[in-house]
Amino acid sequence: MILVNLLLPEESLGEPRAQVVQIMCGNQLPHNATICLQNFVETMENLSAQVPNLGFGKAVGGAGLDTDHGLVQCYGDLSLPECVLCIAQARIVIPHCYPFNSGKVYLDGCFLRIIIFFKSILDKVTRQSVSFAFHVSARQAVVQAVSAAPNNNGFARSQVPVSRTNESAYVLADCWRTLSASSCRACLQKHSASILGCLPWSEGRALNTGCFLRYSDTNFLNPIPINGS
Incomplete structure (x- = not known):
């Protein structure tokens, strides 16, 4: 146990949130399965090399139909x-889509996409029903996060207290870094109404x-780093 603690990064104040939320695979086979696998390995290595410094990565592997x-x-x-x-956890999960030629994995803290995958999902987590006061706070928190994210590198978090309680509504909004500010705004605005359809959960x-x-009634957000940590 002592050895494990010594190996943990000192600046890691929160959790990696590596729980799998959704995995979605395509339904088409690749043009050449052998070349596809080789390209996949190359692309994943390229992506993983970018993550430690950027928290983000994009890569293209192969040529032509492959x-x-x-x-x-x-x-x-x-x-x-x-x-x-x-x-690292996403890399473990995404091979479940092989041999199909596309896949997307969403974890609570990150996502990974290979090839092109046209699908949007709305996930209702039926933990419990909430009060009308939470409805009001959740809507306000979503509006705040959606408004702030496009001008904040595509990311925003929001916390709005629930009236006459010790609770709050917590919201996280995040856009792919490949999107411009205007595209980020359009994407978040389009889907903000959809997520509020999850209420009263x-x-x-x-x-x-x-x-x-x-959004959640539980604070799932990691602490804001202090002094550059």
């Missing part, structure tokens, strides 16, 4: 060491091509 495109990104409240752990996620939204 070209694959990869994208990984951690949500903005993860530190770089936490991001590395989250993406106490948690909801909107996992979309281009952006991500989550």
